[in-house]
Amino acid sequence: MMQGRFIALEGGEGVGKSTQALLLADALRNRGLEVIVTREPGGTPGAEAIRTLLLEGTPGDARGWGPRAEALLFAAARADHVEKLIRPALARGAWIICDRFLDSSRAYQGGGSGLSDVDIMALHGIGSEGLLPDLAILIEVSPDIVAARLARRDGNRSDRIGGRDAAYHARVAKAFNAFVKAEPRRFARIDGSGAPETT
Template sequence: MSDARPRGRFISLEGGEGVGKSTQVKRLAAALRDRGLDVIETREPGGSPGAEAIRALLMQGDVQRWTPETEALLFAAARADHVARTIRPALDRGAWVVSDRFLDSSLAYQGGADGLGGETIRTLHAIGSGGLLPDRTLVLRLPVDEAEAREHARDGGRPDRFAARGRDYHAAVAAAFARLADMEPERLRLVDASGAAGTVTQRLLAALDDL
């Protein structure tokens, strides 16, 4: 006798530094639970014990600690464990998964800003995670000055390896996210992250209405 439970939905929140992803993951997950859904909140790099161990390698230390190629491999390894241990089991039982970052961050940072190219990143993802994609990716966007101010306030002047990179780098990341949204408009939606947190959450929910 087959299991009739429907597969869950996989939602990722993306964007550059300081756009409010972590706050909105919590708010969006709470709003979905209010609608009676089983919701798992997770993050990248991380989301499983193995991936959290790799996170410490990626987020700490000097900006130049790793080459772009090494970073891409570490992210792919963390993501593979995250998918196998957390995301797929949750989806299989019918839960919704809301993740702070997923593949598109690797495409924008290592593939775009670091110049490795999307094909390289997607190949690693196919090998490590079976090519799993979110049902919907919501890309939060803010003007650079506002994002920088938020990031500084959050980190108290102690940014991680990625936040510490220069304005030109973060502009390249933002441009890469915009290109991804143009390439896959059904999956990726650009969302204005300005204004009150509750207003942004309502925009995110509106971008999920068809799901």
Template sequence: MTGLPGQFIALEGGEGVGKSTQGRMLADALRARGLEVVTTREPGGTPGAEAIRAMLLSTEGEGWGARAEALLFAAARADHVEKLIRPAIARGAWVICDRFVDSSRAYQGGGGGLSDAEVLDLHRIGSGGLLPDLTVLLTVPPEVSAQRLALRDGGTGDRIESRGAAYHARVAEAFRSFAVQAPDRFAEIDAVGSPADVHSRIMARLAGLLP
């Protein structure tokens, strides 16, 4: 127990924006301040949620429709929230999560055609409607994202990464709309530039939450 309130930070954005890199850098910076930090990801973070992740992202078979996909993500998140995220926050830890419910809203909602209300209803049922204290939305132009993905995995992404440009454009637009609708919860960060530059921008936006 730290004696200080825990905080929940989610990193969001489309493919190739640098969430994993920035999550590691943020965790290191917070630990240097003496804070307990838990890093995790979605879908995943617990054994049950990781099993669902493997099913969701596998490139074998026909894949899932948008509704089945949303249900699986919600189930993975429910286990993740109950067993890892809420207990960590309760003991005063900072939780840094690579994706959370806004990804379901953007991918299965904006990209897959489900309504935002449907996705949020699943989240309310499965995870009690938990939202991050701050959602860091990393943004890059589509051409930068494509270049980064090509360098990272040679253009052979998982089932969701491999969807077409029109799908990912809808996802990006959905993320932008969420940030406009909830400016107090979202910090939109330009993720073009060196990892150190992007990290500095994130830390500047976090200043109000830091002890």
């Protein structure tokens, strides 16, 4: 039996990762492959519980998680996801398409919140034994288009991370751009500005 393949879709808020994940999964299934679409944080009951803590916060805590606690929670969710869903599926030959993975932590908690890439990679080494996707696809869209998409999708309600200010999201985008330049063989970069079927 052949080892499966692991593809992560990366990028900022509202660039179309979830939509593209479903379209890619359909195309691969049409080739007779077993495909699992999942997300980070999430994908397993434990990781989904952590997702709720991260994106909604805890009652009575207006300040929310600090950057280090946030990074630890993402790493814990990822560890559970990798151990219970991703590695077993890859071992049986399935293809995994994940809406975000490690590079989002590097961009958001690193680039956006100022934690070092070394620390985030150390957490990933401990929690997920350093697993990397076979390919990370970075979807990029201009801030104006993203703003219009998010207004349609979310109205005036964003989660704790998506609702951070424009400067934060600009730092996230800059970090993603730096990763692609530093590791061009690990990334594919696509323009997500058009209609979903043409991206």
